[in-house]
Amino acid sequence: xxxxxxxALIGPGGGGKTTIGALIAERLGIEFFDLDRCxxxxxxxxxxxxxxxxxxAYARANIETYRGLSHNxxxxxxxxxxxxxxxxxxxxxxxxADLRNELEQSPTTFVLIPSLDPERCVAETIRRQMTRPFSxxxxxxxxxxxxxxxxxxGLRNRKVETMRSLAAIVDELVSLTCHA
Numbered sequence: 001x002x003x004x005x006x007x008a009l010i011g012p013g014g015g016g017k018t019t020i021g022a023l024i025a026e027r028l029g030i031e032f033f034d035l036d037r038c039x040x041x042x043x044x045x046x047x048x049x050x051x052x053x054x055x056x057a058y059a060r061a062n063i064e065t066y067r068g069l070s071h072n073x074x075x076x077x078x079x080x081x082x083x084x085x086x087x088x089x090x091x092x093x094x095x096x097a098d099l100r101n102e103l104e105q106s107p108t109t110f111v112l113i114p115s116l117d118p119e120r121c122v123a124e125t126i127r128r129q130m131t132r133p134f135s136x137x138x139x140x141x142x143x144x145x146x147x148x149x150x151x152x153x154g155l156r157n158r159k160v161e162t163m164r165s166l167a168a169i170v171d172e173l174v175s176l177t178c179h180a
Contacts, residue, residue: 006070007078007177008109010086011152012121012145014128015112016162016169017080023170024177025078034080039065056092059084063093070099087151104156107180110173111152111159118149124163 007024009017018034025032036046039062043049050058062082069079086104090097103109114124125145126138136144153159158176162169 005076005108005177005180006106007173008103008106009078009080009112010103010109010155010157011083011112012114012125012148013083013141014125014132015083015114016166017112020112020162020166020169020173021078021080023166024173027170027174028076028078028177030076030078032078032080033069035062035066035069035082035085036080038069039082059088059092063088063096063099066099067095084148086155087148106157108177109157110176111155111157112162112169113149113152113159114163115161116153116159118146120163121149122146 007021009021011017021034022032040046042065043061046058049061062085066079066081066085069077081103086100088096088100090100113121114128115121122142122145126141129136129141130138160169160172
């Protein structure tokens with residue numbers, strides 16, 4: 001891997017960002033950060049935070065957490081971003097548009113998505129999300145992934161389908177990162 005390279009993983013909940021990110025970081029011997037976990041360390045339970053202050057406050061806090069993690073551009077790391085990170089309104093935070101653009105321009109930002117086929121993606125996302133302890137209802141998850149799918153696939157970043165072996169995905173991402 002090139003010195004001082006950060007890898008960002010974006011995509012829907014259940015896309016594999018946390019699992020794959022941790023494996024990539026282990027393979028490369030660099031730190032791994034899950035943005036949702038880091039935010040929870042700052043604000044407590046995210047669901048309660050959203051219920052108390054609203055989704056926009058959550059988005060702003062999420063952006064601030066990302067800014068805090070990425071403040072040292074010379075450090076190598078893997079970051080799994082929150083599923084909605086690339087879907088916020090451009091004016092949600094004074095620095096969001098620039099941060100989003102930087103992520104979208106980076107050759108080491110990848111969209112992890114179960115499938116580029118919308119129906120397979122929706123079905124697999126729902127299946128994966130329903131196994132999580134704090135998931136939304138299947139109907140709400142369906143709505144969210146259908147709203148966000150065009151955003152994910154419309155990003156400039158390389159898309160990596162995650163309905164295959166973890167080893168193959170990690171090999172691919174490490175190779176892409178090392179040659180970026």
